[in-house]
Amino acid sequence: MFRSTSDRLLLGLLRCVSALAAAVVMLIVIFLVIESWPALRSVGPLRFFTDPSWHPASAAGGGAGRFNLIPMLIGTLASTAGAVMLATPLGIASALFCRFYAPKRIATGYRRLLELLTGIPSVVFGLWGLLVLAPLIRQWHPPGQSLLAGVLILTVMILPTVALLSESSLNSVPRAYLRGAAALGLSRWATIRGVVLPAARGGIVTAVLLATGRAIGETMAVLMVAGNVVQVPHSVFDPVRTLTANIALELGYAMDIHRSALFVSGLVLMMMLAALIGLAEWIGGGRMNA
Amino acid sequence: MNAQNTTEVIRPWAQRGPCCETSETCIEVQNLSVHYHGKQALGGVDLTIPRGCITAVVGPSGCGKSTFLNCLNRMTDMIPGCRVAGSVRLMGQDITQSDTDLISLRRRVGMIFQKPNPFPLSIRKNLTFALKHHGMKRRSDRDEAAKNALRSVGLWEEVKDRLDAPALELSGGQQQRLCLARALVLKPQVLLLDEPSSSLDPVASGVVEDLISQLRGRYTLVIVTHNLAQARRIADHVAVFWTRNGSGQLIETGSVSQVFDSPRHELTATYISGLRG
Numbered sequence: 081m082f083r084s085t086s087d088r089l090l091l092g093l094l095r096c097v098s099a100l101a102a103a104v105v106m107l108i109v110i111f112l113v114i115e116s117w118p119a120l121r122s123v124g125p126l127r128f129f130t131d132p133s134w135h136p137a138s139a140a141g142g143g144a145g146r147f148n149l150i151p152m153l154i155g156t157l158a159s160t161a162g163a164v165m166l167a168t169p170l171g172i173a174s175a176l177f178c179r180f181y182a183p184k185r186i187a188t189g190y191r192r193l194l195e196l197l198t199g200i201p202s203v204v205f206g207l208w209g210l211l212v213l214a215p216l217i218r219q220w221h222p223p224g225q226s227l228l229a230g231v232l233i234l235t236v237m238i239l240p241t242v243a244l245l246s247e248s249s250l251n252s253v254p255r256a257y258l259r260g261a262a263a264l265g266l267s268r269w270a271t272i273r274g275v276v277l278p279a280a281r282g283g284i285v286t287a288v289l290l291a292t293g294r295a296i297g298e299t300m301a302v303l304m305v306a307g308n309v310v311q312v313p314h315s316v317f318d319p320v321r322t323l324t325a326n327i328a329l330e331l332g333y334a335m336d337i338h339r340s341a342l343f344v345s346g347l348v349l350m351m352m353l354a355a356l357i358g359l360a361e362w363i364g365g366g367r368m369n370a
Numbered sequence: 371m372n373a374q375n376t377t378e379v380i381r382p383w384a385q386r387g388p389c390c391e392t393s394e395t396c397i398e399v400q401n402l403s404v405h406y407h408g409k410q411a412l413g414g415v416d417l418t419i420p421r422g423c424i425t426a427v428v429g430p431s432g433c434g435k436s437t438f439l440n441c442l443n444r445m446t447d448m449i450p451g452c453r454v455a456g457s458v459r460l461m462g463q464d465i466t467q468s469d470t471d472l473i474s475l476r477r478r479v480g481m482i483f484q485k486p487n488p489f490p491l492s493i494r495k496n497l498t499f500a501l502k503h504h505g506m507k508r509r510s511d512r513d514e515a516a517k518n519a520l521r522s523v524g525l526w527e528e529v530k531d532r533l534d535a536p537a538l539e540l541s542g543g544q545q546q547r548l549c550l551a552r553a554l555v556l557k558p559q560v561l562l563l564d565e566p567s568s569s570l571d572p573v574a575s576g577v578v579e580d581l582i583s584q585l586r587g588r589y590t591l592v593i594v595t596h597n598l599a600q601a602r603r604i605a606d607h608v609a610v611f612w613t614r615n616g617s618g619q620l621i622e623t624g625s626v627s628q629v630f631d632s633p634r635h636e637l638t639a640t641y642i643s644g645l646r647g
Contacts, residue, residue: 254487256483256485256487257487257489257490258448259445259448259483259487260483260487260488260489260549260552261489262445262448262476263443263445263476263480263481263483263553264476264477264480264500264552264553264556265472265473265474265475265476265477265500265504265556266473266500266503267473267503270503274489274491274495274499274503275489275490275491275499278489278490278491279489279490
């Protein structure tokens with residue numbers, strides 16, 4: 081394929097590195113399947129969604145464990161959906177502000193700030209949420225540690241992702257479109273709504289989906305503020321437990337089938353993320369190939 | 371070998387538009403100069419552009435032709451570090467003032483770019499979107515205007531069955547005609563064309579050139595072109611720009627026959643004979 085030795089060497093090296101990256105993902109999936117296999121075999125996949133409650137530890141004592149993941153699944157979905165619904169308009173608005181309205185100096189500073197926000201460890205967000213946000217919510221409606229607190233913390237965490245990726249998508253809109261729109265006498269907002277947003281749509285959707293992935297996977301901050309009661313929430317003020325928090329909370333003492341059941345929830349998370357990436361590929365694919 | 375010359379044979383020659391009335395001034399440029407980041411790009415341009423005529427702006431690369439064109443609809447405002455001095459009067463009104471309403475100015479002065487730039491929307495939306503924004507409320511009115519604009523650029527028969535298809539699926543020549551229609555649908559008084567056919571293949575280029583020629587009399591056209599043969603074919607007046615001391619200048623202006631047959635300026639003479647530039 082290549083005549084020069086250095087090209088062949090580089091090719092070999094790149095192949096090895098790519099294979100390594102792919103192998104890591106495959107190994108994680110295989111590991112998850114192997115670890116969750118005992119639970120899947122003895123409990124059966126169906127009972128994870130139909131059991132009356134989540135009492136997996138009683139199986140270890142010889143009793144009949146209960147393995148309903150639905151409350152945690154709903155906890156994850158509700159906190160993620162809430163955060164995405166709040167962060168998407170805010171993120172896109174920030175990106176538009178940065179790209180089209182802010183003076184250059186302010187835009188640069190603002191961008192740095194968002195970049196910094198992405199780098200803050202989630203435990204710091206969690207600490208702030210626990211000490212500041214949850215008490216504020218408690219004043220409004222007890223108990224404070226709640227789905228709402230989880231949603232707000234996740235919103236702050238994924239907002240910079242949405243904003244920065246959306247902005248890079250806005251930046252990739254060809255200048256020829258902007259010049260064309262200006263030459264037609266379109267106002268800035270008309271240009272944004274009619275030309276820029278349609279042109280950047282694929283990139284913005286990808287940004288939102290990546291942020292969604294982050295929200296689904298986020299563990300520590302949500303664990304610290306959401307209350308972690310295994311229940312289907314009836315209002316945003318009810319405490320909830322997410323799938324990720326469930327694993328983190330119980331893995332330390334889980335044995336046998338209980339332990340294996342936690343890996344099942346890991347597998348469920350993995351499948352949700354795979355579906356999300358598939359969706360991102362499907363929506364964003366056309367744009368990236370173009 | 372110039373691309374345009376190959377197409378002359380197959381192009382219908384009789385398609386010149388109505389004659390222009392040279393008596394009335396449409397745009398009057400006085401002592402116009404442009405600086406980019408303090409460096410002069412264009413200086414001391416005085417030019418009168420008659421209404422309803424095609425004025426070709428020619429000259430070698432980098433002589434300020436496009437810069438000059440961009441001053442006429444204030445697209446220079448979009449270029450960071452660009453400063454314009456002097457006056458440009460459009461039907462008597464100085465458009466270089468800071469209180470000029472850019473939106474209405476650009477409605478009156480349309481622009482076509484070198485590379486076709488239809489929006490990534492449907493063919494229909496490319497035409498109706500600006501109308502809607504400019505206050506044409508009824509959908510049927512907008513569709514009718516779009517249809518007329520497409521007819522006037524000879525695109526209606528080609529696209530009438532796929533108005534909702536993406537405009538980017540059209541060929542380069544069709545895209546450029548769509549851009550022309552997109553400008554015409556706003557009923558401008560002036561059309562600025564920045565090398566409108568230079569990125570197209572010879573046949574498409576010929577079609578666009580003929581279209582421009584047919585717009586004579588109904589619109590005032592200012593066309594920047596590298597192509598002297600094209601300027602000679604379609605223009606009524608010619609303005610020759612040249613770079614002197616690092617800055618673009620207008621060195622000669624006059625009717626086509628005057629500039630091409632009896633140029634007054636030495637540089638013009640060498641330029642049109644192909645010896646320089």
